[in-house]
Amino acid sequence: MKKVRIIGVPEHFNLPWHLPIEEGAFTERGIDLQWRDIPEGTGKMCQLLEKRETDLAIILTEGIIKSITEGNPSKIIQTYIGTPLLWGIHVAANSEYSTIDDLKGTKAAISRYGSGSHLMAYVNAKNQGWDPSTLQFEIINNLDGAIEGLTSGKADYFMWEHFTTKPLVDQGVFRRLGYCPTPWPCFLLVGTNKFLKENGSTVDHILEIINMYTLEFRNIPSIDRTLSNRYGQQLEDIQQWMGITQWSQSQLPVDTLTAVQETLIELELINEKLPPETFLY
Template sequence: MASKPLRVGFVPEHFSTPLHFAKQHHSLSADLIPFPSGTGHMITALRSGEIDIGVGLTEGWVAGLGKTPQPNEPSDGGYRLIGTYVETPLCWAISTGANRSEIDSVDALKGGKIGVSRIGSGSYVMGYVLADERCWLAPTSGVGTSNEMGSPFKDFVVLNTFENLRKAVNEGEADFFMWEHFTSKRYYDSGEIRKVGEIYTPWSSWMIVASTGLIGGEEGKDARMDPRVEEFLEKVNLGIKHFNEHKDEAVKYISTELDYSEEDARAWLETVRFPERTQGVDLEVISKTVDTLYKAGVLIEGKGMGPKEMVAKPR
């Protein structure tokens, strides 16, 4: 059992390049399982035992643990934060259909239909962060469904994949959606969708989580990890080192194996910073994320976990 490779969920985008390098150049033995629909899907997979580790968006992980568990969810949340994968913020592009001329600004999106990959995903959470930034939230705004009093949007349209999101804004099923800037840019260039605006996360954008089944020790303190988890983090560190030292190789991989132009790959490299060591999570970052999500109405104070409970391996 101890020698069984870990199953690692990841989003198959440019940010995954250090994982690829860890596998290709440093004998990472984990099974890398792509989740193109994002962090919300990985939360479901962690809780159902389909994967052991997830590499995804900070706001998605925090939102998942900060809510009261539903009857069909594990009472312990199913996972904990163990590592930091990307230290820079994420730029979310705000997109609409190519011919949606009635949507001429971000403010025109208030009260509209927002497309999201899943309820609780980063694309869902950032809808509330955008609404908070734009002062669209009523004091009574809650979280969970679009029907609750104070919701800034008419509906949250669950569409699962980036392809479905693009299709939905062109066909009128949704008015807009938010997705990472460089992943969206190719479709602006081709004229398939149109950019309305952008918003940055006010926190480090990507974190690593592990199933609670791989973590031991007293809650709130530096936990004991399954040795395979520690080995995984060390291999990812080596993948990041290779990424930092071989930028041309990274550009070639991103522009040939993933859905990006060479120009966009090089531009992205100027905006992203991975940590030298992925081990551990800065509690202040998680506290800031939780506070922002309280303010945006994504989380409700007094319900779900606090920041200390979410982090199994503090920095």
């Protein structure tokens, strides 16, 4: 049995991985796929890839492209979610801020530097016409840290995926002031260079299984109810999410990779554009 370590956020996006693990689809191919939840998100996952403390990761596009540019010895195996991520822009329920414009010059809560919450704060600043060099950050590690950080006033706003944070909005913990969707497909399947070089056939088997599950995912009977119950979300929210989400079974297009790099360069988050072979498996 080949042991393979994989990491991702503990969110509804990743149920197509948990189902084949639980149903033994990987073990039938001789693969012991060991999943580990990383609630801290992409910044933490980049570190784990770099230290080779995982073999594979389901990770945000902008975060891993920045990290590979900075020397992370990993490659993109394929796109996992082919549609944008809908980032909500949140403040504490009792916050004095009522519009996104009010947040200019305030402090953003981020899980860590290099995370999606960090990089998307720059994308939002660009969208709003703010000077990105004036952005201020407070590291809060994860969603629980964001609740504490916004409630206590250590930070003023927090960007996180809309549907994951919606229960907190419904409960009156956060207020959502607006949205900032990613301008590209949001999640990628990534592996360390060492693992990919030494385990080509194993990667092929993993891709065959996950692509079969993502292709058929919507057709699983009552999958919306399963997602709702498992992730503590309202059924209508899950149905809305499934309506705007598409899984991918193909590699990240070169023009998309180029667009992400050009945006990161414009925001002064990376210094140079590297060739596609630096990134793509």
